[in-house]
Amino acid sequence: MPPHRGGGRWQMGRAASVISRPVASAPSPLLMEGLIRSQGHDWEDPAMTTQDSSQTQVNSVTKMQPGHESSGPHVATQELKPASKEDSVYEIVLSGAPVEKNISVASPTKVELICKLGEDSSLKNPQVTWKKGGETISHTTKTQNSWSIQLTISESSQLGSYTCILKGEKELTATFHLHVPKTEGREKPVITYIGDTAVMVCKTEYNAKAWTWYMTNGTELAPINTILHTDKFEIMRKSAKVSRLEIFKLSKKDRGVYWCEAVFDLGSSKARFELKVLSISAPLKPFIAVVAEVAILVTTIVLYEVYSKRKGKVNQKKTLLGDPSSSRQRSKPQKVSKRFLERRFKPREVENITKLQKMYATMHFKHSLCFEVLYI
Amino acid sequence: MAPPVLSDLGYVPPDGGWGWAVVFGASISIGFAFTFPKAFTIYFKEIQAVFNISYSQIAWTTSIMCATTYGGGPISSILVNRYGSRPVVMFGGLLCGVGMISAAFCTSILQLYICVGFITGFGLALNLQPSVIIIGKYFLKRRPIANGLAMAGSPVMLCTLAPLNQFLFDSFGWRGSFLILGAILLNCCVAGALFRPIGAGTALVKTQVTEEAKEALKGKIPEDGPMENRAEEEGGKDCFEKINQYLDFSLFKHRGFLIYLIGNVLMFLGFFAPIVFLAPYAKHTGIDEYSAAFLLSILAIVDMVARPTTGIVANSKWVRPRIQYFFSFAIAFNGACHLLCPLASSYTGLIVYSSFFGLAFGMVCAMLFETLMDLVGAARFTSAVGLVTIAECCTILLGPPIGGILIDTFGDYKYMFIKCGSVMVLAGTFLFIMNYYNYRMLAKEEKERKTKEEEPKSP
Numbered sequence: 001m002p003p004h005r006g007g008g009r010w011q012m013g014r015a016a017s018v019i020s021r022p023v024a025s026a027p028s029p030l031l032m033e034g035l036i037r038s039q040g041h042d043w044e045d046p047a048m049t050t051q052d053s054s055q056t057q058v059n060s061v062t063k064m065q066p067g068h069e070s071s072g073p074h075v076a077t078q079e080l081k082p083a084s085k086e087d088s089v090y091e092i093v094l095s096g097a098p099v100e101k102n103i104s105v106a107s108p109t110k111v112e113l114i115c116k117l118g119e120d121s122s123l124k125n126p127q128v129t130w131k132k133g134g135e136t137i138s139h140t141t142k143t144q145n146s147w148s149i150q151l152t153i154s155e156s157s158q159l160g161s162y163t164c165i166l167k168g169e170k171e172l173t174a175t176f177h178l179h180v181p182k183t184e185g186r187e188k189p190v191i192t193y194i195g196d197t198a199v200m201v202c203k204t205e206y207n208a209k210a211w212t213w214y215m216t217n218g219t220e221l222a223p224i225n226t227i228l229h230t231d232k233f234e235i236m237r238k239s240a241k242v243s244r245l246e247i248f249k250l251s252k253k254d255r256g257v258y259w260c261e262a263v264f265d266l267g268s269s270k271a272r273f274e275l276k277v278l279s280i281s282a283p284l285k286p287f288i289a290v291v292a293e294v295a296i297l298v299t300t301i302v303l304y305e306v307y308s309k310r311k312g313k314v315n316q317k318k319t320l321l322g323d324p325s326s327s328r329q330r331s332k333p334q335k336v337s338k339r340f341l342e343r344r345f346k347p348r349e350v351e352n353i354t355k356l357q358k359m360y361a362t363m364h365f366k367h368s369l370c371f372e373v374l375y376i
Numbered sequence: 377m378a379p380p381v382l383s384d385l386g387y388v389p390p391d392g393g394w395g396w397a398v399v400f401g402a403s404i405s406i407g408f409a410f411t412f413p414k415a416f417t418i419y420f421k422e423i424q425a426v427f428n429i430s431y432s433q434i435a436w437t438t439s440i441m442c443a444t445t446y447g448g449g450p451i452s453s454i455l456v457n458r459y460g461s462r463p464v465v466m467f468g469g470l471l472c473g474v475g476m477i478s479a480a481f482c483t484s485i486l487q488l489y490i491c492v493g494f495i496t497g498f499g500l501a502l503n504l505q506p507s508v509i510i511i512g513k514y515f516l517k518r519r520p521i522a523n524g525l526a527m528a529g530s531p532v533m534l535c536t537l538a539p540l541n542q543f544l545f546d547s548f549g550w551r552g553s554f555l556i557l558g559a560i561l562l563n564c565c566v567a568g569a570l571f572r573p574i575g576a577g578t579a580l581v582k583t584q585v586t587e588e589a590k591e592a593l594k595g596k597i598p599e600d601g602p603m604e605n606r607a608e609e610e611g612g613k614d615c616f617e618k619i620n621q622y623l624d625f626s627l628f629k630h631r632g633f634l635i636y637l638i639g640n641v642l643m644f645l646g647f648f649a650p651i652v653f654l655a656p657y658a659k660h661t662g663i664d665e666y667s668a669a670f671l672l673s674i675l676a677i678v679d680m681v682a683r684p685t686t687g688i689v690a691n692s693k694w695v696r697p698r699i700q701y702f703f704s705f706a707i708a709f710n711g712a713c714h715l716l717c718p719l720a721s722s723y724t725g726l727i728v729y730s731s732f733f734g735l736a737f738g739m740v741c742a743m744l745f746e747t748l749m750d751l752v753g754a755a756r757f758t759s760a761v762g763l764v765t766i767a768e769c770c771t772i773l774l775g776p777p778i779g780g781i782l783i784d785t786f787g788d789y790k791y792m793f794i795k796c797g798s799v800m801v802l803a804g805t806f807l808f809i810m811n812y813y814n815y816r817m818l819a820k821e822e823k824e825r826k827t828k829e830e831e832p833k834s835p
Contacts, residue, residue: 191549199426244428283552290559294566301569 091146092174093118094166099174104181106206107265108154113176115164116146126168132160153178156267181206183262185271193278198247200273202260207240210263216256250277385513385754387575394572395514399522401570402507403529405465408472408564409445409504410530413438415537416492419550426550427485434485437492439773444497445504446769452505453762454622461506461513462571468502469564475499476558480551492554496561503564505761508745510571512754519749520696524687524742531680531738535673624759631817632751633760635810637767640744643707643803644771646796647740649779650714650733651675657789663723671726675734682738690743700815703740703747704808710736711800718790751814 091114092099105111113130117123128147130137140149147164159178166172183204192198202211213235214221224245226233236244243262247254258273341350389395420434427434455464475495482488507526515522544553620626627633654675658668686706689695695702713732720729745761752760779792 188546191547191552193549193551196551197426199428201425278548278552283548283555286556287559290556291562294559294562297563297566298569301566305572 088112089114090176091116092164092176094172094174096170096172098172100177101175102177102179104206105153105159105178105266106181106208108152111151111153111178112148113151113162113164114146114148115166115174117166119145123166123168123170123172126166126172129165129167131163131165137162153266156180159266180264180267180269181262183260183269183271185260185273189274189276191276191278192250193280194250194252196250198250198254198275198277200245200247200258200260200275201238202243202245202262202271202273204241204262204269206264208243208262208264211235211237211243212261212263213243213245214259214261216258221259247275252277252279385516385575389514389516389574389754391515391517395522397570398510398514398572399525401567402511402526403532404567405503405507405529405564406526407529407533408561409500409507411534411537412496412500412561413441413445414534415541416441418538418541418545419553422545422550423485423488427488429485437485437488440489440493441497441500443769443773444494445500446765446772448498448501449505449762449765449769450623451762452501453509453759455502456506456509456758457622460573461510462568462573464502464506465568465571466565468499468506469562469566469568471499471502472496472561472564473499473558476554476561480554480558499561499564503567505758505765506571507567508761509758510574511745512749512757513574516754518691520690520699520743520746521684521687523746523749524684524690527687527742527744528680528683528738530741531676531683535676535680622759623762624756625763627752627756627760627763630752630756632814633748635807635814636748636751637764639704639707639803639807639810640764641767641771642806643740643800644768645775645778646711646714646799646803647775648772649775649792649796650717651737652776653779653783653789653792654730654733658726660789661721661726663726667723671730674727674730675737678731678734679738679741682735683742686739686742687746690746698815699743699750700747700811701808703743704804704811706736706739706743706804707807708801708804710740711797711802711804714793714797714800717793717797 088103088109089112090101090103092101093116095118103111115128117126128140128142130140130147130149137149140147142148147166149162149164151158151162153159159180161175161177163173163175181204183202185202186200190198190200202213213224213233215224216222224233224235226235232248234246234248236246238244243260245258245260255275255277258275259270260273261268261270338350338354341353345353416438420431423429424431424434452464472495475491478495479488479491482491508523511522511526512519541553541557544556548556651672654671655668658671659665690699690702710733713729713736717729717733720726748760748764749757775796779796782792782795783789
């Protein structure tokens with residue numbers, strides 16, 4: 001799977017994630033580019049500003065069109081002054097496959113959506129329609145190779161999907177999804193223990209007007225009232241983009257799903273957290289299992305060592321005494337009993353033989369000692 | 377350049393047998409000591425959220441852990457000199473376990489610094505040094521292989537600890553994970569149990585036999601057992617000599633030791649930074665998170681294979697006498713990889729870089745302690761390793777932050793790679809030249825010693 005080469009162009013992936021196919025870096029008729037140009041939104045990444053300078057071309061497009069009044073699907077919106085005066089321009093360059101783009105709109109603003117034909121595209125002079133849902137938008141503006149609409153978003157009903165359709169020999173479409181900024185929760189459950197404190201942190205990329213936390217009571221959501229339960233809950237608003245819920249003195253009853261809601265001018269979005277409260281016995285079982293395993297292994301190793309040492313000692317004792325069963329023995333002198341000798345030899349000869357036996361025994365002992373010392 | 381056998385250790389190391397069990401135990405201990413700080417970073421985000429602290433505050437935990445692991449070297453050496461490897465490692469394992477278990481009940485970041493940073497770090501220090509030391513006691517002829525195998529424990533442990541940590545965290549949260557990790561760290565005690573004491577006084581020649589053998593053969597076998605016997609025999613000594621007996625400061629007059637120390641201290645400035653910044657660099661060039669993590673996996677796998685292979689190569693009869701050159705070559709090769717890294721801008725280029733980096737990293741790590749043993753001999757290695765780790769401690773900790781500063785100032789990763797690469801090439805060249813000089817001096821000294829052959833050598 002080739003890695004997605006978003007790189008420097010896609011700075012704020014979350015707010016404007018492009019659902020597009022991986023691109024080849026060389027321009028071609030199938031080139032797809034999406035350029036984001038936005039001023040006025042509170043981007044967290046300071047490096048974003050360096051990208052802005054390369055977008056002057058797009059900027060000039062907006063400046064060229066002051067005379068063209070955009071009309072959204074709702075004429076009434078034209079009269080409303082947008083809350084902020086910043087302009088946002090979003091452009092999609094079309095090629096063969098349909099392209100979609102997600103755009104987060106936090107507060108009322110003017111938005112311009114541009115559909116542009118790629119330079120090598122085979123379509124000439126296509127017929128362009130802009131649609132939202134089923135409704136066609138009139139009053140679009142056209143430049144040489146691009147068609148755009150200007151919208152003033154001041155109500156949540158104006159958010160949605162706007163599509164531009166280019167009809168010619170082929171039909172090319174591009175869709176802009178305008179929605180409220182998403183909030184980030186945690187997909188995996190938050191695991192805490194009885195008596196512990198749970199912390200859930202909710203983030204978003206735009207400044208939220210307000211934050212609300214909910215817990216689920218059966219199927220309904222009940223807002224969490226920190227004033228009523230000061231010793232149980234605490235909500236901290238760390239910044240306009242981060243909210244933090246702390247739950248103290250956890251018990252099994254606190255298990256379940258929690259929601260954090262960020263309220264924007266144009267709507268709100270929710271994020272989900274799942275809280276699991278375990279008792280201390282849950283990790284205790286694997287803990288005891290591992291400790292038992294360690295104890296068993298250590299005991300086994302020590303016992304094996306003691307056993308092998310004892311075996312070694314027995315072997316050495318046998319070496320010293322000339323035991324025929326011990327290892328590292330060469331030709332061993334057989335100890336013959338005196339009675340056996342007395343039966344066969346004369347007394348003096350028996351004496352000599354026993355003396356010889358003793359001599360051989362000591363010689364062998366010294367010999368085997370040499371072996372022990374040198375060959376261990 | 378094989379050191380003389382009996383005069384160094386006092387006995388012939390088994391070079392096998394129970395030694396392989398010791399190598400297995402050492403690989404577990406070394407694995408935990410090197411990889412635990414790295415695997416711990418999984419918990420950072422959660423602990424940051426719970427204690428409401430910044431990233432740098434939580435990062436101090438692993439810094440303290442690393443610093444204590446390396447800085448506790450001399451204490452480790454003193455304890456091993458006094459008590460032997462086994463009790464020290466078992467105590468270290470207990471300390472690690474206690475540290476992590478108490479960390480599970482922490483309520484502030486300061487308590488985490490103490491429990492995870494100091495206590496666990498010190499326990500890991502008591503694990504690392506004795507494991508390396510005992511390999512020198514069990515192996516001589518096959519020591520490079522044994523070292524390579526023992527150091528291979530580090531990437532193996534990393535590959536197991538990282539996913540295990542993630543699984544524990546997903547199942548039990550961070551507190552439960554710390555509890556279970558404490559139990560897992562107790563496995564170091566198992567490794568310690570494998571470290572059967574060995575030495576001329578303890579292992580194979582029993583005392584009664586030696587006494588009788590002395591009488592029978594009218595010869596003397598040198599005893600190099602635990603130091604405390606000698607202390608009892610020789611009675612009153614002055615303070616400096618007593619310190620020297622536990623931690624051999626006379627090593628600072630040893631030419632080979634000084635060369636090794638300077639070269640390695642220089643090398644560690646650029647050793648760890650590229651690993652720390654590999655994944656961020658990959659993400660910076662536009663590669664997604666999973667592919668960036670895959671680069672690190674490639675590094676670990678190549679590393680795992682490279683370490684024992686390097687051990688086998690270093691043990692061969694062509695390389696073993698000139699092992700210092702091989703070590704310098706490995707360091708310079710590592711540096712060259714970093715210098716060439718900025719040229720690799722595509723994903724394939726980075727994969728190639730990761731593989732070569734893994735190879736070079738494994739080569740250097742496998743021979744890290746082997747070369748020190750080769751220079752100072754196994755008897756003095758105990759003190760040497762302690763002194764070397766505390767000196768390296770500073771540069772190991774400074775390396776990644778300096779790299780970070782370079783990245784932040786210039787906004788480009790290539791300067792960090794250039795810095796690391798040039799430092800390592802410099803260190804490699806330095807070691808190469810100085811070891812050439814050292815080999816020549818040693819050859820000269822050997823010649824002089826041989827001309828005085830008629831004098832009986834007292835070991």
